[in-house]
Amino acid sequence: xxxxxxxxxxxxxxxxxxxxxxxxxxxxxxxxxxxxxxxxxxxxxxxxxxxxxxxxxxxxxxxxxxxxxxxxxxxxxxxxxxxxxxxxxxxxxxxxxxxxxxxxxxxxxxxxxxxxxxxxxxxxxxxxxxxxxxxxxxxxxxxxxxxxxxxxxxxxxxxxxxxxxxxxxxxxxxxxxxxxxxxxxxxxxxxxxxxxxxxxxxxxxxxxxxxxxxxxxxxxxxxxxxxxxxxxxxxxxxxxxxxxxxxxxxxxxxxxxxxxxxxxxxxxxxxxxxxxxxxxxxxxxxxxxxxxxxxxxxx
Amino acid sequence: xxxxxxxxxxxxxxxxxxxxxxxxxxxxxxxxxxxxxxxxxxxxxxxxxxxxxxxxxxxxxxxxxxxxxxxxxxxxxxxxxxxxxxxxxxxxxxxxxxxxxxxxxxxxxxxxxxxxxxxxxxxxxxxxxxxxxxxxxxxxxxxxxxxxxxxxxxxxxxxxxxxxxxxxxxxxxxxxxxxxxxxxxxxxxxxxxxxxxxxxxxxxxxxxxxxxxxxxxxxxxxxxxxxxxxxxxxxxxxxxxxxxxxxxxxxxxxxxxxxxxxxxxxxxxxxxxxxxxxx
Numbered sequence: 254x255x256x257x258x259x260x261x262x263x264x265x266x267x268x269x270x271x272x273x274x275x276x277x278x279x280x281x282x283x284x285x286x287x288x289x290x291x292x293x294x295x296x297x298x299x300x301x302x303x304x305x306x307x308x309x310x311x312x313x314x315x316x317x318x319x320x321x322x323x324x325x326x327x328x329x330x331x332x333x334x335x336x337x338x339x340x341x342x343x344x345x346x347x348x349x350x351x352x353x354x355x356x357x358x359x360x361x362x363x364x365x366x367x368x369x370x371x372x373x374x375x376x377x378x379x380x381x382x383x384x385x386x387x388x389x390x391x392x393x394x395x396x397x398x399x400x401x402x403x404x405x406x407x408x409x410x411x412x413x414x415x416x417x418x419x420x421x422x423x424x425x426x427x428x429x430x431x432x433x434x435x436x437x438x439x440x441x442x443x444x445x446x447x448x449x450x451x452x453x454x455x456x457x458x459x460x461x462x463x464x465x466x467x468x469x470x471x472x473x474x475x476x477x478x479x480x481x482x483x484x485x486x487x488x489x490x491x492x493x494x495x496x497x498x499x500x501x502x503x504x505x506x507x508x509x510x511x512x513x514x515x516x517x518x519x520x521x522x523x524x525x526x527x528x529x530x531x532x533x534x535x536x537x538x539x540x541x542x543x544x545x546x547x548x549x550x551x552x
Numbered sequence: 553x554x555x556x557x558x559x560x561x562x563x564x565x566x567x568x569x570x571x572x573x574x575x576x577x578x579x580x581x582x583x584x585x586x587x588x589x590x591x592x593x594x595x596x597x598x599x600x601x602x603x604x605x606x607x608x609x610x611x612x613x614x615x616x617x618x619x620x621x622x623x624x625x626x627x628x629x630x631x632x633x634x635x636x637x638x639x640x641x642x643x644x645x646x647x648x649x650x651x652x653x654x655x656x657x658x659x660x661x662x663x664x665x666x667x668x669x670x671x672x673x674x675x676x677x678x679x680x681x682x683x684x685x686x687x688x689x690x691x692x693x694x695x696x697x698x699x700x701x702x703x704x705x706x707x708x709x710x711x712x713x714x715x716x717x718x719x720x721x722x723x724x725x726x727x728x729x730x731x732x733x734x735x736x737x738x739x740x741x742x743x744x745x746x747x748x749x750x751x752x753x754x755x756x757x758x759x760x761x762x763x764x765x766x767x768x769x770x771x772x773x774x775x776x777x778x779x780x781x782x783x784x785x786x787x788x789x790x791x792x793x794x795x796x797x798x799x800x801x802x803x804x805x806x807x808x809x810x811x812x813x814x815x816x817x818x819x820x821x822x823x824x825x826x827x828x829x830x831x
Contacts, residue, residue, distance in 0.1 A: 268655065268656070268657065271734045272651045272660075273657065275647045275648065275650060275651045275655075275734075276663070278643075278647060278648075279644040279647065282644065282701075282704040283670065283704045285685060285704070286678065286682050286685070286700070286701040286704040287670050287673065287706070290677070290680075290682045291677055291678060293684070294680060297680065297681065349571070350571065353567065353571050353572055354572050356568045357569060361572075364576070365576050367814075367817055368576035368579050368580055369576060369579050370817070370820070370821060371583065372579060372582075374810060374820075375805075376762065376763040376764075376765060376784075377781070378765055378785050379784060379802045380582075382784065382788050382798050382801075383583070383802055384582065386585075386589065386795045386798070387582060387585065427582075484674075487674070488674050488675060490675075490676075490765075491766070494765070495785060508676065509675070512676045513676075516679075516683075522680060525680060526677075526680055529674065529676040529679075532676055532677070533674055533676075536672055537672060
């Protein structure tokens, strides 16, 4: 009876079953470690309590608390300030570099690519340990020695509230611009050669080719880096944890840093979840706005 | 006229080569600094002027690192966790990517959008409940606790789908007609044809895991289960003033991977820009 039923199962239904049997292993992990946690975080954001004390439902109080919490607002401002520095600076410098590298002989292209990529191979922790020594505020510290050559007096790079975010920005750009350059190079590679040739036949000069062909055709690459740049940099954590621990006086505290502190040090799970949820919405809104208002299509 | 054009050409060449070379030097300089400092003890900045090149190089710094109780264990943990996540992740993510690329079934679009939107979800949102789930499963301070949650990475499914869409469907039909089971088709036809895609995703996954910090920081509280980044973050606070020992530790933690990188750098560069190439 059972076997007979299996056979009369329509072919289509069997196909659906196979499809789902291929999906289920991944879906199980996705539901357990992404979907369920997101929903749980929404619920936690409506609770108060901690890892040890247990949680209690309090409605939207955490959201009001976040709005009035000067430290959260500060962390949000720091995160925005930091992202608004990193993304344009990395974008501009890596685009310039990629345009130049693209003109080099192939052998030197590969040499430069490997050099730029070197920092990407190591963890932020390892790189932070090196840079903590580079940032030594002493007059003889490596970075102070370097800027001294240009007549700039020694700085307390990570200890000065006005300098700490630009310093971390410098570190993050150094760490990441190899990646940005290589993404732009891949974008340049995808531009068909005959477009350039046609322009040259028409007698177009280098400036015309750059502004009318290269840059417009790089739009999808540009949009990708913009969107991902915001998503990644709004989540800055590792470098802050290692280089400054949010200091001095919270001048470099970012949202994820503050979430981590509240969840795992202050026993403040509900509030941590609230800030995480707010971050999710900020990232979501920014991404949607970027995708909507910045055209990726080439005219 | 001719001279002006020549001059222009020379200046262009100087800029084209000069700027990228300067950028390369900026990329490498901190590593050179690390190597130099790793061969001397503590007080390198107190001299006037500072002494960058060690006058009496010592390997005591390296011995101090290797004498740290769990240092080699951390190296092993990092390699083991990253390898396990890569192997298991490749299998389940490519299975999911395959059905999204080649099968029709109800709920396909909805499920795919659901998974894809996972790329935007910040870790800060998932990390707290994921910690509870792992804790309730009794997996805190265990290898499964480190390995299982990262398997949910949505990017892998997206990439494998993109890659497998390019495979000819006739080939898959032919193998089915020849009597291959669904999984047999996947295992013997689809996976071998997807090797380039798998290589790129594998390298990406391995790198992400090798460098990951937040999740192992939370899950591995026992010293013996820490991964290299977490171990180093503790180690570095213990040797706060001894920059030589710190640099030696960083160098030792980078070297095994650096060798692999130098051999396979072309694939690495591809693997790391994978999202962009498809974006």
